[in-house]
Amino acid sequence: xxxxxxxxxxxLAVLNNNALGETHMxxxxxxxxxxxxxxxxxxxxxxxxxxxxxxxxxxxxxxAGAADGxxxxxxxxxxxxxxxxxxxxxxxxxPVELVYYxxxxxxxxxxxxxEKLITGDKVDLLLAPYGxxxxxxxxxxxxxxxxxxxxxxxxxxxxxxxxxxxxxxxxGQMPDxxxxxxxxxxxxxxxxxxxxxxxxxxxxxxxxxxxVPALTKAGIEVKVSEEYPPSIKDxxxxxxxxxxxxxxAVVAFSFPSDSAIYLKQARELGIDAKFQxxxxxxxxxxxxxxxxxxxNGIVTMGHWTPDNKQWTGARALFDSxxxxxxxxxxxxxxxxVYMSCQILEQAxxxxxxxxxxxxxxxxxxxxxxxxxxxxxxxxxxxxxxxGLLQIQGGNMTLIWPPSIATADFKPKPAWPAK
Amino acid sequence: MSTLFSGQxxxxxxxxxxxxxxxxxxxxxxxxxxxxxDAAHGDIVMLGAYTSFWLFTLxxxxxxxxxxxxxxxxxxxxxxIYYGLFRRLLANTQLSQRLExxxxxxxxxxxxxxxxxxxxxxxxxxxxxxxxxGIIRFGxxxxxxxxxxxxxxxxxxxxxxxxxxxxxxxxxxxxxxxxHRQAAxxxxxxxxxxxxxxxxxxxxxxxLAGSLLSMTEQITPFMGFPFTVAGxxxxxxxxxxxxxxxxxxxxxxxxxxxxxxxxxxxxxxxVLIYGVFIVVLFLQSQGLLGRRPS
Numbered sequence: 001x002x003x004x005x006x007x008x009x010x011x012l013a014v015l016n017n018n019a020l021g022e023t024h025m026x027x028x029x030x031x032x033x034x035x036x037x038x039x040x041x042x043x044x045x046x047x048x049x050x051x052x053x054x055x056x057x058x059x060x061x062x063x064a065g066a067a068d069g070x071x072x073x074x075x076x077x078x079x080x081x082x083x084x085x086x087x088x089x090x091x092x093x094x095p096v097e098l099v100y101y102x103x104x105x106x107x108x109x110x111x112x113x114x115e116k117l118i119t120g121d122k123v124d125l126l127l128a129p130y131g132x133x134x135x136x137x138x139x140x141x142x143x144x145x146x147x148x149x150x151x152x153x154x155x156x157x158x159x160x161x162x163x164x165x166x167x168x169x170x171x172g173q174m175p176d177x178x179x180x181x182x183x184x185x186x187x188x189x190x191x192x193x194x195x196x197x198x199x200x201x202x203x204x205x206x207x208x209x210x211x212v213p214a215l216t217k218a219g220i221e222v223k224v225s226e227e228y229p230p231s232i233k234d235x236x237x238x239x240x241x242x243x244x245x246x247x248x249a250v251v252a253f254s255f256p257s258d259s260a261i262y263l264k265q266a267r268e269l270g271i272d273a274k275f276q277x278x279x280x281x282x283x284x285x286x287x288x289x290x291x292x293x294x295x296n297g298i299v300t301m302g303h304w305t306p307d308n309k310q311w312t313g314a315r316a317l318f319d320s321x322x323x324x325x326x327x328x329x330x331x332x333x334x335x336x337v338y339m340s341c342q343i344l345e346q347a348x349x350x351x352x353x354x355x356x357x358x359x360x361x362x363x364x365x366x367x368x369x370x371x372x373x374x375x376x377x378x379x380x381x382x383x384x385x386x387g388l389l390q391i392q393g394g395n396m397t398l399i400w401p402p403s404i405a406t407a408d409f410k411p412k413p414a415w416p417a418k
Numbered sequence: 419m420s421t422l423f424s425g426q427x428x429x430x431x432x433x434x435x436x437x438x439x440x441x442x443x444x445x446x447x448x449x450x451x452x453x454x455x456d457a458a459h460g461d462i463v464m465l466g467a468y469t470s471f472w473l474f475t476l477x478x479x480x481x482x483x484x485x486x487x488x489x490x491x492x493x494x495x496x497x498x499i500y501y502g503l504f505r506r507l508l509a510n511t512q513l514s515q516r517l518e519x520x521x522x523x524x525x526x527x528x529x530x531x532x533x534x535x536x537x538x539x540x541x542x543x544x545x546x547x548x549x550x551x552g553i554i555r556f557g558x559x560x561x562x563x564x565x566x567x568x569x570x571x572x573x574x575x576x577x578x579x580x581x582x583x584x585x586x587x588x589x590x591x592x593x594x595x596x597x598h599r600q601a602a603x604x605x606x607x608x609x610x611x612x613x614x615x616x617x618x619x620x621x622x623x624x625x626l627a628g629s630l631l632s633m634t635e636q637i638t639p640f641m642g643f644p645f646t647v648a649g650x651x652x653x654x655x656x657x658x659x660x661x662x663x664x665x666x667x668x669x670x671x672x673x674x675x676x677x678x679x680x681x682x683x684x685x686x687x688x689v690l691i692y693g694v695f696i697v698v699l700f701l702q703s704q705g706l707l708g709r710r711p712s
Contacts, residue, residue, distance in 0.1 A: 268562050
């Protein structure tokens with residue numbers, strides 16, 4: 001504001017040479033007023049000025065249920081940072097202020113919101129929206145403005161191949177690496193055939209694209225392969241085919257709402273494959289309440305556990321989430337989202353709010369997070385392995401890869417009758 | 419092909435169809451008697467589901483009991499909406515002529531308010547609980563108790579609604595109002611009372627349907643919209659305002675959804691539903707089961 005006023009005054013001075021002396025006096029007076037009242041120029045922000053952190057959030061629409069955990073982590077992180085005195089901006093502590101809008105789970109809205117955050121709200125930092133399709137939408141905006149954003153609840157090999165420079169994924173589970181992890185475990189456990197079900201969302205379809213050739217290469221037969229829309233309400237017809245095929249393993253590349261349908265109807269039909277992978281959902285608190293014992297033996301995506309003592313802050317994240325929200329965090333999304341906040345926080349502490357410096361720092365440094373060290377190559381986190389979780393005795397247990405596993409895979413027990 | 423003759427598939431179609439029947443019946447009552455397009459109908463289903471969820475979670479009340487509470491609360495809400503928003507509009511002849519189109523906007527607004535109030539109060543985390551989750555087998559067909567309960571209760575409610583509309587004086591009055599508003603008034607039907615009753619029964623049935631769904635589905639503030647869409651597809655298939663044919667159309671839609679997927683591919687799920695909808699409207703504008711004007 002002061003800059004603008006000074007600029008206008010300068011223009012006025014050029015136009016009106018006669019009034020030069022008076023204008024100069026006024027300029028000086030305004031600058032003195034600005035400095036006296038704490039309104040400092042960019043780059044020398046006062047410690048009391050909040051750092052505006054913007055993001056789009058799926059408050060409504062298809063991802064609303066799944067994205068709720070994301071905003072809870074953002075809020076938790078903001079509270080923790082502010083409780084510590086604020087965000088460390090290259091030595092100066094400043095409070096964090098979150099600026100966010102509902103994207104209605106619509107990629108088009110995501111683009112509009114990130115444009116508005118950058119050009120209208122003039123946020124200092126960006127956090128990510130929910131889901132791969134929204135990340136891909138936001139990637140175009142952050143590239144155009146060269147505004148670094150650490151992604152979290154998403155992964156895309158297609159985006160990796162484009163080699164953007166301002167977006168990164170905290171997950172270790174890029175679809176091609178997830179496929180490798182699954183097939184390695186299948187081979188180890190003697191799985192000879194699978195049934196494959198895939199939601200038609202980008203992450204699920206990419207997961208399928210990389211799994212099928214990996215299975216063929218390993219000599220594992222795909223007995224059933226079906227795709228379905230995210231709006232599906234009943235899977236009976238598909239699951240009858242799965243039951244008749246009697247595969248050793250079922251892989252459901254599903255999102256929370258269809259994961260719930262799979263679990264409900266697979267149990268009803270008695271699909272008794274000893275390895276049943278359900279991609280997104282089983283780590284959410286609602287699943288434990290809805291399915292209870294029926295979740296035992298289900299394998300899902302995730303590479304985090306609060307039980308790993310080498311990961312600084314892992315247990316603290318779990319405890320603080322439970323304390324604030326009175327339910328356990330998702331073992332999949334909560335750490336991914338928190339890691340993105342930690343990476344941004346560490347980069348800002350080192351280089352301040354300069355976007356070029358933040359970009360270089362994120363692209364080159366190694367970060368200490370609740371899921372261990374994170375190091376990016378391109379957009380991909382190569383510091384975290386593509387892990388698998390299994391619900392054992394009601395608990396989320398890391399079973400893969402052996403380097404971080406806390407237990408071995410156990411064949412899925414029979415579905416409980418009650 | 420053997421999949422098509424599976425009892426499991428038949429059971430799934432009956433369960434899906436019975437929910438559509440209940441939802442469409444309520445939607446059709448409100449449209450038939452007052453020509454109001456209730457775009458918030460699915461959100462009443464959502465409120466019914468939350469009512470049963472919270473009563474089960476906080477007090478352990480069985481959803482088979484709390485469905486009565488959900489139905490009563492929804493009916494009360496319907497009565498409040500009628501008195502607060504529509505009573506005067508319906509009484510004014512000039513306004514009531516424009517009401518069919520305006521009601522869609524009004525209910526759309528109510529829908530957005532309900533969804534956002536629910537999101538504010540309960541947040542958007544999916545909620546769920548376990549009730550009657552044991553598996554019961556009839557030959558080769560396995561069913562969870564809660565899905566059987568959904569089917570039985572929906573069937574009982576539909577039968578009760580059918581008998582009410584056919585034999586009870588108020589049911590006959592509702593049908594009279596649907597057939598000819600002015601003639602019904604001339605023969606002594608208390609229009610205002612019947613309109614209130616239709617609102618209450620329509621909303622109450624939606625609340626009951628939500629309560630039943632809470633046993634089998636995850637509950638979120640935005641779960642209602644697909645049911646609103648399915649409800650509209652159903653009542654248009656059956657002929658707007660035609661209650662018994664609307665009920666048959668609900669079951670038909672359930673069968674299209676389940677058997678259509680089995681015959682083709684799950685990826686054609688939405689194409690099938692809307693495809694049938696468009697083809698039916700194209701071939702017969704009064705709906706699949708509607709009567710052609712004589």
